[in-house]
Amino acid sequence: MPENDWIQELLSSDKGALSDKQVKILEAATEIFAERGYAATSTNEIARRAGVAEGTIFRHYKTKKDLLLSIVTPTMIKFVAPHFAKSFAKDVFNEDYVSYTDFVRKLAFNRFDFAKKNQQILKIFLQEIAFHEELRTPFKAIFTEHILNKFKAVVEKFQQNGEIVSMPPESVMRLTVTNVIGLVLARFLFLPEADWDDEAELERTVDFIVKGLSK
Amino acid sequence: MPENDWIQELLSSDKGALSDKQVKILEAATEIFAERGYAATSTNEIARRAGVAEGTIFRHYKTKKDLLLSIVTPTMIKFVAPHFAKSFAKDVFNEDYVSYTDFVRKLAFNRFDFAKKNQQILKIFLQEIAFHEELRTPFKAIFTEHILNKFKAVVEKFQQNGEIVSMPPESVMRLTVTNVIGLVLARFLFLPEADWDDEAELERTVDFIVKGLSK
Amino acid sequence: MPENDWIQELLSSDKGALSDKQVKILEAATEIFAERGYAATSTNEIARRAGVAEGTIFRHYKTKKDLLLSIVTPTMIKFVAPHFAKSFAKDVFNEDYVSYTDFVRKLAFNRFDFAKKNQQILKIFLQEIAFHEELRTPFKAIFTEHILNKFKAVVEKFQQNGEIVSMPPESVMRLTVTNVIGLVLARFLFLPEADWDDEAELERTVDFIVKGLSK
Amino acid sequence: MPENDWIQELLSSDKGALSDKQVKILEAATEIFAERGYAATSTNEIARRAGVAEGTIFRHYKTKKDLLLSIVTPTMIKFVAPHFAKSFAKDVFNEDYVSYTDFVRKLAFNRFDFAKKNQQILKIFLQEIAFHEELRTPFKAIFTEHILNKFKAVVEKFQQNGEIVSMPPESVMRLTVTNVIGLVLARFLFLPEADWDDEAELERTVDFIVKGLSK
DNA sequence: GATGAATGAGTTTTCATTCAT
């Protein structure tokens, strides 16, 4: 079940003190939130699928929303925060790239892999960020602090050395990110049943971005 | 309120027999569905914002889901079906284009404009299509029948005449669509507050797509 | 539609001023009350089956209960009150009988015929008399005044002349009535689908009563 | 409260795991269903009379109809199914009778006693069987399987030995049953206030049936 | 008279949350 990879990571992370029941609750909630959406999911159903009593959920999570945040927030942070050794930010931004191509390839493959392992949570995140301030605010903060400026620096570096076209760095970033996310969503959300050659499609997408931004 | 443009069109369309209260219900429901999501919206709140009794909603729409479908379906159809004279399909696909650039520009400006006028409904649609079979099935059917093959034909034509690169037409379509939708979402959903130069950003996006796909 | 015979009679009776729509409402209500019961029937459904607007019902009948009473009361009265020329009371009680057999035969055939023509209303009556004081009180009054004493007199007459057994007249009446009603209910309510020889079964029932009560 | 005898039996039966509140709900529902009829009873009122929250009802019974069936079905089954040691079927049909008189007496006293102890439920049953397929179908099945043929065998035996008259056994059964039920209904439903000498009335009824059917 | 849209009180049912065991 690669969609629940995050739980393994949670378990092996420092907080690690998750009881057996707690893990089952998180797994069940993740599944059903992804299937039906947060608001349409009842705690009763989560309890049943997790094989625990309804009261047990509230022993570990004060409210249903607490449960949602407990599922989504760590992944959201892991998506960005640099103190996770193998994280995106470290991998992608804290290295020196010889070319924008290099950078985009790393970015795309890295995030594609991450999405593959966290499909359900990412789906929940995408659905719910629109409706929960508690998700939106920290996400914006983390994103701005850890990603935005580093990304911008990378873009400006390769604009200055002439590899990529002169336009507002925000536009470059938007176009780059759009295509990575677009691939991920098409692959895992919209057309998961289709017959994908992941490697080839990733390469095509990277080539497309780079050529589109080339001078 | 350009987000509710669709109601004007509904009113002027053949079905047109919408009572005053019915319009208010549709407007209120659209607003709140977009704000909080379908499942988190109560009919009581819709009634209050619409200024009608709760029972009135159910006189016009058998169930809450019926109300959702009544809001989303017409827009979904209008998005595609060719018998609406000025529709997307007619505009974009039933013409001859001298270049893929031409086609992409038309597509991007046309859909950008449509999205601008139908922000709320499109947001609702994007949120809810994941959870309602009643939305997914007809959408797939309409999309497949009215868009897919025509789009593919356009792509293959310009692949044959050498304007765009040789790769699976599905990939070309995906990359093209991703960037149009990506722009629309960034503009109206994720960063509506930012300082956008719509014209310029559209042009940049079109150029990017075309250059990225050029041979 | 012999079950709605009563409406014909209503029409031809003195009140006779029933509009076309009114008749349709009475017919529809009778049907649905008999099918689902009074409490489980909505005025909306009555209106639809009658082919009139819901408001029209309330133009003719102040409340839903009014409609019920309008359907059930005349039949209930007709069942007993002597001023309807051809009524039960006249037929059965105001004549001289040469034997109890004679009397029971008349009673049984007469009421069987009446039930056959008023199945639906009788069903409604039986169901609803348990729950509506407005039905129970007048029924008791009419029954006591017009039936009870006359019936008792008949019984006592044939007890005195030795045709039937000595026991409390109330018991004789109960046993007699039970068997007439029992036949009617079995025939029209419980086992209407069975293969009945009405004539023979009536005769059997009459014989049974008379023999059971003989000295 | 002899009308609720069934609950005692339910409690002492194998399922016995009825919580305190559950018993109160069943008692309250039985009372009000009998008073006003199923359709005219609100779950809110049941909850109030039972002294529980409305939600509690639905924790134990998925729907209001479920509650009805939970009340009526066990009694209905107990009325017939032979595996209840002291049940009607065992008592009445599985013994050898020396005469039809013997049989009718046993039947009448036995069912009279049962009715006395289950007045409310039997009233609900009689009212609602007309409107609920879920009640009608199992009742017919149970009745046909456990009663009909055994009863018929008894009748035919005494027709052959000449104690009772030659007529279709169905008619004999109808006349017999009619008078037992007729007595029960008169006694407990129609005229419970009257001054009854139960013993005497039962004897009269038995004598009447037997004499009426004698050769 | 007839209509049917509108009402609002009421109905059944759901659900997050609590708490005694």
Added chain:
DNA sequence: CATGAATGAAAACTCATTCAT
């Protein structure tokens, strides 16, 4: 710690009745 019965507030939906047209 875990349970699951109980809660009560709120949800979706129904319905008899009214009233402007």
